[in-house]
Amino acid sequence: MSDDVILDSWLGRARGVLCRYPEPGQRYIFRWDDIDIRDMRMLGVSKPLKVTWIADGSVMQTKVLRPWIGRGKAPADVIIEEAIKPSRTRK
Numbered sequence: 378m379s380d381d382v383i384l385d386s387w388l389g390r391a392r393g394v395l396c397r398y399p400e401p402g403q404r405y406i407f408r409w410d411d412i413d414i415r416d417m418r419m420l421g422v423s424k425p426l427k428v429t430w431i432a433d434g435s436v437m438q439t440k441v442l443r444p445w446i447g448r449g450k451a452p453a454d455v456i457i458e459e460a461i462k463p464s465r466t467r468k
Contacts, residue, residue, distance in 0.1 A: 381406050399426075399460040407456040415456055419447035424461070431455040 380403040394418070399405050412432045419426070419442045430451035431435045438451040441461060 380404070383408065399458060401460055401462065403460065405458040409454050409456070412452050412454045414450055415453040416450040417442065417448065417456060417458075419443060419445055422447075427459045427461055429457045431457070449454075454457075 380400065380402065382399070382405045399440035406448075407415075415430060417428055422442075423444050425444055425447070426442050427439065428442050428449055429439045432454055433453045437453060438449065440449045441447075442449055
């Protein structure tokens with residue numbers, strides 16, 4: 378069983394992770410029919426995300442986007458967004 382959420386409609390891709398966030402182990406997968414420069418913005422997203430841009434099966438870029446201000450773009454026909462595991466702090 379997969380916990381992936383497939384977002385291949387215009388509305389699903391437009392909403393993205395607004396007002397929701399992937400659970401650990403869950404991925405939000407955005408799909409398009411063609412490769413184009415895809416822009417991802419974190420406006421309205423309160424936690425960081427690991428974002429991977431894929432074009433024709435090849436990883437083009439992977440980047441951690443910061444909440445509210447993060448932004449990235451790369452050629453892609455698939456984008457995968459994943460939750461970031463909380464880091465442990467040393468005392």
